[in-house]
Amino acid sequence: MKKKVFVNRTLNLKKITHIGLDMDHTLIRYKTENFEKLAHEIMLKKLVSTREYPESILNLKFEYNRAIKGLVIDKNAGNLLKVSRFGGIKESFHGLKPIEYYQRKKIFANTFIDISEPNYDTIDTNFSISFATLFAQLVELKNTSEFQSLPEYNQIAADINYALDQAHQDGSLKSVVRDNLADYIIQDEKIVHHLEKFIKHGKKIFIVTNSEYPYSKLLLDYAINPFLKDHKSWMDLFEITITGSKKPRFFYDNLRFLKIDPETGSMTNVSSKLTPGIYQGGSANVFTSDLNLDPGNILYIGDHIYGDVVRLKKDCSWRTGLIFEELDDEIKSNDKCSALNSEVEALMAEKIPIEIKIDELISDEIENNHKNNRTEINQLLEKVSQLDKTISPLITKIQSHFNPYWGEIMRTGIEESYFAYQVERFADIYMPTLLDFFEQSPRAYYRSSRRLMAHDDGQ
Ligand SMILES: [Mg+2]
Structure with missing residues (x-):
């Protein structure tokens, strides 16, 4: 199976006791x-x-x-x-x-x-x-x-x-x-079965969503309940469901939890510690301390790069996972372009020494006060322009595999995009869909690989 979970920082799932999920665009996929x-x-x-x-x-x-x-x-x-x-x-x-x-x-x-x-x-x-x-x-x-x-x-x-x-x-x-x-929400039986498998392994799964309870119930009833085997309803499947959570404030503020009656949707104050059930509001702080959890043993997965990942990482020590749906297409397009990229690299390898030679010839003219290199310089400039004419349509072809206006999400030319920087810096792991994560073993050990830096020179 092709690798689908990508690792920025080593994460041992055996140590993770609680897996938190965002709902919209994470647990629930939209069309x-x-x-x-x-x-x-x-x-x-x-x-x-x-x-x-x-x-x-x-x-x-x-x-x-x-x-x-x-x-x-x-x-x-x-x-x-x-x-x-x-x-x-x-x-x-x-x-x-x-x-x-x-x-x-x-x-x-x-x-x-x-x-x-x-x-x-x-x-x-x-x-x-x-x-x-x-x-x-x-x-x-x-x-x-x-x-x-x-x-x-x-x-x-x-x-x-x-x-x-x-x-x-x-x-x-x-x-x-x-x-x-059915026009807006994707039903996926597989994810439900994998959630039940993780629960058999003793993992507690909880939801933290900014959507309000009635909408959350609508989507979860539709996307989860029909496929459950070991549970009656998503309400039994998830240890705790927190709706209307006001993320990112949930991660850094101390808003109060309200308990929701699943039948009527009515809310009451919470006077004791959190127990399994459905809540509104609240904070990561109280969640972690009421359940007596080590924050390093909680993994939270969401799709909102700021609200679910960046802000969480700045304020709590929970581990983070990012869902990034477009990644699948981006990887496929990069695969399709690999031959074209090699062609461009080969042409650049031809072009760069010529440009260096031109600079040397110009420097020689300046330093020795003559114009004797003109013919050679012009010939070399002509060569560069010919190479550019070959490179340019190849670049256009590469770009045609990505968004026509913006190109790749993760790169701007050869540099990483700001979005890619946020992913790398704040998401411990990232993957196209939640299913990609839950299809892996609940005992997986995600190892980050040694990263190349500018001075590594590809070695
Ligand atoms: Mg979301």
Whole structure:
């Protein structure tokens, strides 16, 4: 079986007593494109009905590949940015138009992004794809004479956020999901069987989700209950279920737990220590101390790079796992490109010595005050230009295997992306789906491999 769980820091599952799971996009898989299309449509309607946007915006069509995970949204400037691990801007769009290389150099020269600034938002989860797409589309519209009167870019972002909040609060998004579960939610029998296998091994499994109880119950009833063999309901399968958890605050604050009655959904204060059951709110701190757990023996797995992984790692000593759905396609595309990458590398190996030779010839002219190398320099420059003509279509071919606007999620050119940096730094393990994790043995020993650094020179 091909390796599907990737390891940044060694993790011995035998030591892990408790496995915590996020729900949306982790335990419960969505048909993401359908869901984001729906969110896009509902946000447009809300902008028209509550924020007085012109009705003609309802014609905007959702474009799923306009945004990818890890992008930074510059709300003041109306830009989407792809950022390297050092915070340098590597790709950028203003509205729907790419900002070309030279213009980008002029605008962003030496700008390094600090994503903690309030002007920036990041696409940390698939739930933000529709937001980023709609923002880019409305910025694009505002730049046309017909739609000049749309609000400033940062107000557009605030309005979209408001529309999304409204869609959640008044249930307009969730009621469509409820009535058409099969269109939006994936049922997977295998994951349920593997969860029961882990429980046989003595692992306690719990859920911490920001979704509220009624929605969580809807999804878990649909995706878990039909496939259980040893349990009656997901309520018996999971030791503790925490809904409405307000992550990332759950990991660093001390909010109170409320106990939920599974029948009525009504909530009561918790006066004693946590026992198995369903809760709302709470904190990792109280969870760990009430159950008398060693935080190093808890593994938490989620898909939100900031809320589930980065913030957790900064505040608690639980171990972390990241679900990163796009990884499967990214690995397959990289495999497909390996022959093309070798061709590019071979051509670069030809090109670099020629460029060094050109520099030597120019230096010789400067230092000895003559122009005798011109012919040779021109011949070599011609060779470089021929090589570039061969390399360029190969690069285009490589890029065609990835997102047409943004390329790979994990890389920007040869550098790692900022998203890749966060994964490497904060996720102990990462994998495309939760099933990839649960298909492995509950006694697995995940070993990190020796990493290459710049000075290792591939040895
Ligand atoms: Mg999630």
